[in-house]
Amino acid sequence: MIRLDAESLRLYLVTDRALCGERGVAETVRPALAGGVTIVQLRDHEATTRELLDIARELRDITTAAGVPFVVDDRLDVALAVGADGVHLGQSDLHPVDARRVAGTQLIIGHSVSCIDEIEAVAEWPDGTVDYLGIGPVFATPTKPKAAAPLGIDGVREVLDGCELPAVAIGGIKDIHVAPLRAAGAAGVAVVSAVCAAPDPAAAARALLAAEEL
Numbered sequence: 020m021i022r023l024d025a026e027s028l029r030l031y032l033v034t035d036r037a038l039c040g041e042r043g044v045a046e047t048v049r050p051a052l053a054g055g056v057t058i059v060q061l062r063d064h065e066a067t068t069r070e071l072l073d074i075a076r077e078l079r080d081i082t083t084a085a086g087v088p089f090v091v092d093d094r095l096d097v098a099l100a101v102g103a104d105g106v107h108l109g110q111s112d113l114h115p116v117d118a119r120r121v122a123g124t125q126l127i128i129g130h131s132v133s134c135i136d137e138i139e140a141v142a143e144w145p146d147g148t149v150d151y152l153g154i155g156p157v158f159a160t161p162t163k164p165k166a167a168a169p170l171g172i173d174g175v176r177e178v179l180d181g182c183e184l185p186a187v188a189i190g191g192i193k194d195i196h197v198a199p200l201r202a203a204g205a206a207g208v209a210v211v212s213a214v215c216a217a218p219d220p221a222a223a224a225r226a227l228l229a230a231e232e233l
């Protein structure tokens with residue numbers, strides 16, 4: 020099982036089967052990893068559980084070969100079944116405290132926050148419940164139309180002020196947002212369409228990493 024380290028959150032790829040198109044999820048993730056993606060999440064709200072297990076096993080093998088952590092969105096059962104490195108849990112998913120109880124200390128647990136109240140709640144939980152935060156949406160995005168109100172970059176700075184957990188910013192993120200978001204306190208950025216819908220996922224990943232320096 021791969022643990023999270025300081026570099027793992029720099030460029031977080033969240034998959035979307037529809038946006039990957041005919042290329043497919045695995046053949047999007049493979050070049051994205053070659054381009055420098057540092058962590059991969061399988062997110063598919065349309066798949067049946069059996070379909071999810073199949074693609075999760077494929078991505079687990081691809082990410083293990085690349086030496087980067089593999090996380091499953093929402094589904095602790097699927098994450099444990101396939102030997103994923105982590106699970107990402109939102110505000111209406113299995114509670115992270117319960118997930119930690121079931122999963123033990125080794126599994127990476129990520130949690131979504133979109134406001135100060137939600138980040139303050141995390142601080143009340145036992146130490147080690149959550150390994151990282153996903154903060155957003157930064158901008159409104161068609162990839163998740165029913166998301167909370169967009170924070171903007173200033174909102175990300177305010178919510179992360181004083182937060183000791185590493186956080187990735189998510190929602191409508193393009194190259195030009197990477198450096199300002201890191202300056203606002205994010206350890207990295209999480210993207211769906213910027214890589215999944217790109218004609219060349221490797222080039223898209225390289226451009227997002229290069230944008231850290233802009």
Ligand SMILES: Cc1ncc(COP(=O)(O)OP(=O)(O)O)c(N)n1
Pocket residue numbers: 031033060062092093107108109110111112129130131152153154155163187189209
């Ligand atoms: C890295 C990361 N951050 C936030 C989310 C959003 O999770 P959630 O709030 O559970 O919403 P869904 O993705 O399930 O629609 C995420 N998946 N990854």
Ligand SMILES: Cc1ncsc1CCOP(=O)(O)O
Pocket residue numbers: 033155156157160161162163166189190191192209210211212213
């Ligand atoms: C899963 C998720 N959570 C908040 S916004 C979002 C979708 C981000 O997608 P994109 O990078 O295409 O805007």
Ligand SMILES: [Mg+2]
Pocket residue numbers: 092093107108109110112
């Ligand atoms: Mg969720």
